[in-house]
Amino acid sequence: MKTLLHIVFAAALLFFFVSFLSAQAEKHLFIEAESFSDYGGWVLDQQYMDQMGSPVLMAHGIGEPVQDATVKIRFPQAGKYRVFVRTRNWVAPWNPKYAPGQFQLKLDGTVLEDKYGTEGNEWHWQKGGTVDVEENKLDYVLALHDLTGWDGRVDAIMFSSDADYTPPESIAEIEKIRRKALALPDVPPNASRSPYDLVVVGAGYPGICAAVGAARLGLNVALIQDRPYIGGNASPEIRVGLAGKICMPPYPNLGNLVYQLKSSDPFEYEVHGKTYKQREMGIVKGEKNLHLFPYTRMTKVEMDGKKVKAVIGKDVVNGKELRFEGKLFADCTGDGNLGYLAGADFRVGREAKSETGESMAPDAADNQIMGSTLLWRTENSKTPTTFPVLPWAFQFTKESILPEIVTNWNWETGMRRDQVAEIERIRDHGFMAIYGHWSYLKNNEDDRWTPLIQNKKLAEVPYIAGKRESRRLMGDYILQEQDFRENKPYPDASVTCTWPIDLHYANEYSLKYFPGEEFRTYCTHDRYNPQAIPYRVFYSRNINNMFMAGRNISVTHVAMGPTRVMLTGGMMGEVVAMAAAVCVKHNALPRDVYTTHLSELKDLMNKGVAPPPPAYEFPLPWTRTAGENLARQAKASASSEHDSGQYPAKFANDGVVDTQHDSRRWVSGSGREHWLQLEFRKLVTVNAMHFATGWAGRKAPIHDCILQYEKDGEWVNIPDSKIAHNLGTFVGAKFKPVTASKFRLYITKASDNTARLWELELYNAP
Numbered sequence: 001m002k003t004l005l006h007i008v009f010a011a012a013l014l015f016f017f018v019s020f021l022s023a024q025a026e027k028h029l030f031i032e033a034e035s036f037s038d039y040g041g042w043v044l045d046q047q048y049m050d051q052m053g054s055p056v057l058m059a060h061g062i063g064e065p066v067q068d069a070t071v072k073i074r075f076p077q078a079g080k081y082r083v084f085v086r087t088r089n090w091v092a093p094w095n096p097k098y099a100p101g102q103f104q105l106k107l108d109g110t111v112l113e114d115k116y117g118t119e120g121n122e123w124h125w126q127k128g129g130t131v132d133v134e135e136n137k138l139d140y141v142l143a144l145h146d147l148t149g150w151d152g153r154v155d156a157i158m159f160s161s162d163a164d165y166t167p168p169e170s171i172a173e174i175e176k177i178r179r180k181a182l183a184l185p186d187v188p189p190n191a192s193r194s195p196y197d198l199v200v201v202g203a204g205y206p207g208i209c210a211a212v213g214a215a216r217l218g219l220n221v222a223l224i225q226d227r228p229y230i231g232g233n234a235s236p237e238i239r240v241g242l243a244g245k246i247c248m249p250p251y252p253n254l255g256n257l258v259y260q261l262k263s264s265d266p267f268e269y270e271v272h273g274k275t276y277k278q279r280e281m282g283i284v285k286g287e288k289n290l291h292l293f294p295y296t297r298m299t300k301v302e303m304d305g306k307k308v309k310a311v312i313g314k315d316v317v318n319g320k321e322l323r324f325e326g327k328l329f330a331d332c333t334g335d336g337n338l339g340y341l342a343g344a345d346f347r348v349g350r351e352a353k354s355e356t357g358e359s360m361a362p363d364a365a366d367n368q369i370m371g372s373t374l375l376w377r378t379e380n381s382k383t384p385t386t387f388p389v390l391p392w393a394f395q396f397t398k399e400s401i402l403p404e405i406v407t408n409w410n411w412e413t414g415m416r417r418d419q420v421a422e423i424e425r426i427r428d429h430g431f432m433a434i435y436g437h438w439s440y441l442k443n444n445e446d447d448r449w450t451p452l453i454q455n456k457k458l459a460e461v462p463y464i465a466g467k468r469e470s471r472r473l474m475g476d477y478i479l480q481e482q483d484f485r486e487n488k489p490y491p492d493a494s495v496t497c498t499w500p501i502d503l504h505y506a507n508e509y510s511l512k513y514f515p516g517e518e519f520r521t522y523c524t525h526d527r528y529n530p531q532a533i534p535y536r537v538f539y540s541r542n543i544n545n546m547f548m549a550g551r552n553i554s555v556t557h558v559a560m561g562p563t564r565v566m567l568t569g570g571m572m573g574e575v576v577a578m579a580a581a582v583c584v585k586h587n588a589l590p591r592d593v594y595t596t597h598l599s600e601l602k603d604l605m606n607k608g609v610a611p612p613p614p615a616y617e618f619p620l621p622w623t624r625t626a627g628e629n630l631a632r633q634a635k636a637s638a639s640s641e642h643d644s645g646q647y648p649a650k651f652a653n654d655g656v657v658d659t660q661h662d663s664r665r666w667v668s669g670s671g672r673e674h675w676l677q678l679e680f681r682k683l684v685t686v687n688a689m690h691f692a693t694g695w696a697g698r699k700a701p702i703h704d705c706i707l708q709y710e711k712d713g714e715w716v717n718i719p720d721s722k723i724a725h726n727l728g729t730f731v732g733a734k735f736k737p738v739t740a741s742k743f744r745l746y747i748t749k750a751s752d753n754t755a756r757l758w759e760l761e762l763y764n765a766p
Contacts, residue, residue, distance in 0.1 A: 026076045029159040030181040031142065033057040033069075034317055041066025042144060043463060045153070046226050046297055046316045048424040050337075052123045053171040054155050054178065055297075055316045059103060060463045061149025063388055063435075068106065068143040078135040079161040083128035085116045086155040086167075086174075090428050091392050092121035094517075098392035101152030106143035107131060117152040125158065125167045151431060151463075178319065188312055188321035193291050196222045198580045199311060199326035201298050204232020205242075205570035206550035207332030208280060209257050213577025213609040215289035219584055222324050223290060224313050226297040227464070228271045231280050232334065232550075234566050238466040239375050240409075241696055243661065244568035247618065248496035248530055253608025258570035259617070260610045271295060272317050296322070298333075301341040307545045308342050328580050328590070329546045332573065335420050336471030336552040344543045345474040348418075350557040358481035360503065360524070360558045369419060369557070370468035370504040371412040371521065374430040378405060379459040387442035387458065394436030400513040401440050402520075405456055412468075412521040415506055419470040427465045433519040434461055468504065468551070468564060475554030476591065477536035484528040484562060492594055493532035494605060495571040501526040501561040524561070533563070535601065538576055539590035547576045547590055578604035619657075620732040623690050626765040629655070630686060634678035634743075634762075640669035642754075652676050657759045659729055662696045668747075668755040676760060677744040685739045688765045689721055690732035692758040700751035701726055707733070709740035717746075734765065 034044055034055040046055040059066045075081065089099045099118040104111050105128070114128035146152055156178075158167050168174060178184075196219075200211040203225035211223040223230075233240040242262055246255025260283060267282030268275060271294050284292055293313060299321075300312035310325040331338035336346055349367035351358070362368075411433065414426030438458045441449055482488070484501060503524045510518035537554040540546045548554070549572035551564040562568075579593045582600050586592070593601050631653040638649035647667035656664040668674040686709075693701040707721035720735035743762060747755045 027160055027162045027165070029073065029075055029081070030177055031071065031073060031157045032178065032182070032319060033144070033154045033156055035319070036069045036071040036144070038070045040069040040144075041146070042069040044316065045463060047427070047464060049297060049316065050299070051421055051424070052155065053174055056153045056155045057144065058151055058153040058463065059101065059144075059146035059149060060151055060461075061146065062458060062461055064149040065146045066149060068145050070141055070143045073140055073142045075133045075138045075140070075159065077161070078133050078138070081131050081133060081159040081161050082163070082165070083112065083114065083131060084125040084158040084160065084167050085128060086123060086125050086158075087117050087153060088120050088123050089117055090151060090153065091432070093425060093428075094432060095392045096121065100148055100150035100390070100392050102147045103152040103154070104145045104147065105157065106145050107140045109141070111145060115147065116154070123155060124169055131159070151428075182319045184319060184321060188323045191222060191291070191293070191322045191324050193220055193222065194323065195325040195327070196220050197326065197584050198222075198328045198330060199324045200224065200330045200332055201311065201338045202232070202332035202334060202550070203230035203292070204332060204334060204550060205234060205258065205261065205566040206573040207232070207330070208261060208284060209570045209573030210330045210332060210547070210549055210576040210580070211290055212283060212287055213257055213574045214580050215287040216609050217577060217581035217604075219289060219581060221290045222326070223284065223292045224296050224298055224311070224324065225292070225294050226316055228274065228276055228294055229278055230284060230292075230294070231278065232566070233466045236278065237464045238462055240373070240466045240566070242567050243499055243565035245496075245498040245530075246567050246571060247613065248498065250493060250496070250532055251605040253612060254495060254571045254574055254605055255567070256608040256610035256612050257574050258567050259613040261570065262567070263613070293322070298337060298341075301338065303342060306543060308338070308543060311338065327545065328583055330576050330580070331473060331546060331548040331552060332550050334467060334470065334551050336473045336548070339473040339540060339543065339546060339548065339552070340471060342543045342546060344540045344546065346471045347474060348471055356480050356556055356558070358556065358558045360481055360501065360526070361556070368416055369470065371414040372419065372423070372426055372430070372465035372467045373409055373412050374427070374434065374462045374465065375409075376407045376411070376434050376458065376462070377460040379457045381455045381457050384454045385442075385457045387438050389443050390435055390439040393439055394432045394514065394517070396436055396440035398444070398446055401444070402437070402509070405441070405453055410504075410507075410521045410523070411519060412504060413519045415504070415518065415521070419467055423465060427463065429517065429519060430465070431461065434458075469557070469560060471552055472555055472560065473548045473552050474541050475537045475539055475548070476541050476594070477534050477554060479533055479537050479553075479555040479559040479563065481556070481558040483533065483559065484531050487529050487531055490532070490534040492535040492598055492601075494535045494575045495568060496530050496532045497562045497568055498530050499562045499565045499568060500524070501528070501558065503558065503561045528562075531562075535575060535579065536594055538572060538579070544589050544591070547580065549573045549576045574609060575601075575605065577609060614728065617729055619692075619730050620690060622688075622734075622765065623732070623761070623763070626688060626690075626763040629761045629763060630684050631678055631760055631762040633684070634680045636666070637677045637679070638666060638668060639673070639675045640671065642667040642669060649676060652757045652760050653678060655759070657692050659692055659694065659696060659758060664758065666755070666757045670753050672748075672753060674747040674750065674755040675744045676747075676755070676757060677742060678760065678762065680741045683739050683741050685737050685764050686743065686762045687737040688732065688734045688763040689745075690730070690761040690763070691745065692730050693756055694729050695756055699727070699729075700754075700756055701729060702731075702747050702750045702755055702757065703727070704749035705745055705747040708744050708746050709738050710742035711740065715744065715746070737764070
């Protein structure tokens with residue numbers, strides 16, 4: 001009897017609840033900003049949707065109001081509707097009395113009176129006025145009308161005919177409204193090819209390589225990415241340069257796929273009606289076993305004990321969800337989002353020296369990490385340009401201003417904040433610094449700036465943050481500083497790391513002028529011999545079917561310094577792909593590859609999953625046995641040096657050959673011909689030359705040149721040293737021995753009429 005009463009009561013309650021929602025639906029019209037059919041000049045920003053419940057549209061115009069975003073809407077019935085907009089004043093954490101990101105709404109071209117984005121630090125429903133909807137006019141075009149170009153943002157708009165209604169502020173309650181408005185089912189449908197052998201979340205270089213590599217090895221693969229572009233920090237939206245050497249011993253075929261990605265031809269593609277162009281996309285689209293899901297944010301994880309069973313992905317444009325079931329999963333998100341939702345062991349911040357014994361660790365553990373960068377870009381203008389005075393941005397003085405008109409990696413924010421939970425503030429912190437910097441440059445009375453910046457324009461400020469560090473997922477082995485210092489051998493050695501122990505800290509300038517809001521950093525660059533790291537750092541120690549690749553692998557904060565760069569991360573993805581193939585073949589788990597099937601993984605690492613790069617992309621093999629580089633003994637001089645003064649001739653024989661970094665090169669001025677001279681204190685005999693030329697990630701090599709020596713005051717060509725039509729980075733030649741005290745590389749053709757040379761080496765090879 002009691003059970004029957006419960007059933008009757010539950011049925012009555014359900015009827016009341018459904019009737020209530022139905023009645024409420026007739027009074028409310030809910031519109032998601034990201035569902036607008038035409039974004040105009042507004043941009044879609046999903047990077048903090050996990051914290052505030054939804055992607056947003058942002059008017060990122062760098063001070064120029066952007067074009068309206070529009071969508072057609074239909075009111076449920078006639079009447080007077082109150083207007084609510086979910087928004088915030090993004091500068092409130094710093095200067096709440098200012099509100100630069102203001103915007104209005106339009107209905108059929110008529111601007112509504114209220115301005116939004118004017119109040120409140122937190123995301124909230126800002127109340128507006130009312131609109132009257134007539135019986136014969138229920139359909140309208142709704143527009144977001146930007147007023148300033150200074151990053152106004154909106155999550156959703158609510159029209160309500162209920163005079164007593166106020167939308168809920170709870171994210172959980174807003175989600176209920178959102179799901180009803182979008183008619184989302186309680187159980188998402190399965191993705192088209194689900195279940196998958198491997199589901200890869202995150203399409204930076206590690207994720208791309210894991211997905212493409214696994215597809216080439218015969219696995220059915222899903223690749224989930226929450227932006228239109230793939231490539232992560234290397235994407236056109238963020239533009240961080242690729243770093244780390246590839247194709248190194250003990251497995252020189254690890255990196256072949258990475259090379260294919262970074263050297264592939266541009267590929268044009270369309271996502272949600274917009275056309276994009278990117279080189280890596282052609283590789284991904286060409287894999288028949290690989291299914292890419294762009295604009296898809298992983299939001300939930302289904303578990304089966306200690307294994308991931310499925311992940312739920314939400315389309316960040318239309319809100320629709322898909323379920324991705326799989327045998328194996330790879331967390332390549334950088335933030336460790338998959339691992340976090342699955343309950344994987346993770347770490348954030350710096351370990352104490354007493355815990356790890358690392359010389360570079362602090363005495364006490366803390367949450368300090370490396371920050372995020374916005375690589376702003378300038379353009380030249382034929383006429384002088386202006387920039388407004390911005391009292392709400394960071395304020396600079398003659399003492400605190402920096403003499404910089406180009407960006408660099410060290411514009412870095414959020415070192416003391418949570419790079420996941422606080423990423424909106426961290427990104428906005430970058431805006432405050434960049435905008436304030438340019439406001440001072442363009443409006444100060446210091447004459448030293450005028451000739452430098454009067455014809456410069458701040459042309460681009462990324463709005464997607466380039467992160468360095470957040471969560472690190474713990475594996476069966478935790479890599480630490482000593483592994484690099486001591487060159488430890490491992491039975492499961494795999495990817496070889498070459499990037500220095502590169503850690504970032506707030507510099508003295510930031511600590512002095514912007515304490516607590518530091519945005520400038522310095523870095524360590526401790527070098528070591530190339531180190532192959534163990535496979536055991538690429539899978540979770542407590543989630544049995546989850547791999548990881550990229551900056552979220554199993555390392556300490558210090559050991560993250562050499563492992564976090566993208567070309568190294570790409571090779572990690574290749575290894576994960578190979579290990580996944582071994583798992584599928586034997587119905588095994590990632591740990592089993594180490595304990596039982598390691599020899600098969602080694603065989604795959606020996607073979608690689610792509611053809612090797614051309615030989616000229618690496619130092620020529622004969623240099624390994626050529627003996628001493630005699631050029632190190634000489635004094636270098638050049639026909640010219642770059643106007644910036646940053647690339648002197650002395651860098652051309654300093655022994656540093658790092659083709660992933662641009663700083664230690666000789667770069668000439670512009671001209672048709674150039675030369676680099678090496679002068680010795682005594683006669684030397686030379687029979688071979690070798691040099692590295694170009695611009696990191698962009699080629700731009702020396703094309704035509706010849707080595708000369710001085711004889712009786714005249715320069716004489718060494719015929720067998722002639723180089724013609726070169727397109728490679730590493731170039732060399734052997735010739736009959738020549739004895740002299742002066743040699744020079746005479747350059748007759750170079751990209752952009754500018755010679756770029758990391759190193760010129762001379763040998764008397766056996």
